[in-house]
Amino acid sequence: MKTKVHVYLKPGVLDVQGKAIEGALHDLGWGDVANVRVGKTIEFEVAGADRVKAEAEAKAMADKLLANTVIESYRVEIV
């Protein structure tokens, strides 16, 4: 089963990469672009077909390693 964990900086944390990209998009003519945030997606396969278990495991992985919950939030997606 394919699992995706999407990790983003929390809303209150300044995303300097997002700001830089936003500035570049404005320079390219997309002046109405706002609130650009840069995140990452970590995807992997797990054995079995139990979606609930897979989601719980992925959340444990995110809390332990994949995200730093001081500054990041995450969303688990079972594909």
Next chain:
Amino acid sequence: MKAAVVVFPGSNCDRDCAVGIERSTGAAVDMIWHQETTLPEGLDLIVLPGGFSYGDYLRCGAMAAQSPVMREVVKAANDGVAVIGICNGFQILCEAHLLPGTLLRNSALKYICKSVDLDVINANTRFTAGFGGQSTARMTVGNGEGNFFADEQTLARLEGEGQVAFRYRQNPNGSAHGIAGIVNARGNVLGMMPHPDRAFEPELGSTDGATLFRSVMGCA
């Protein structure tokens, strides 16, 4: 006196730390590979050096914090052994939850390599006692992600409990409260972005790093 420097794949200040400690304090320094599952007996100090452990994959310090040796470092820290994390070592200490907060990308998105002047905020820690009446220190920073971040509650606690060890006189990177270095509540774990390991001889422009190493090794 005995110290250990942990070497992760991608560490690049490990030898600077070893030489700095040896020359400043005369202590014997063991180099400890990150896969070790035991630490030498009778250590007075463990140093996590600067560098780019695991290529900064995932987040700076995140992979190193899960290394086998870190379980032993956490145990030693909980037993009261002094631990210093410098630069990437500071990032590792935060990822290992030995220190609160974390280090974000510098506010100007730039790698910053320069001398910085620091205020010694709490001169009563075992790391800073040796500074005595010296209220400032000069060291260099060299990092892209040295922007200290913690929530307001944590910052208030750090300030209120005397856990801020060093503060930048001119904040180079957007760090919350200008924080350059903090200690844990017990006072035996120090994390700092500036490099004492690049400031231990007059030829290096400053000997304030030697003062720090001598302080923690009790030979100030």
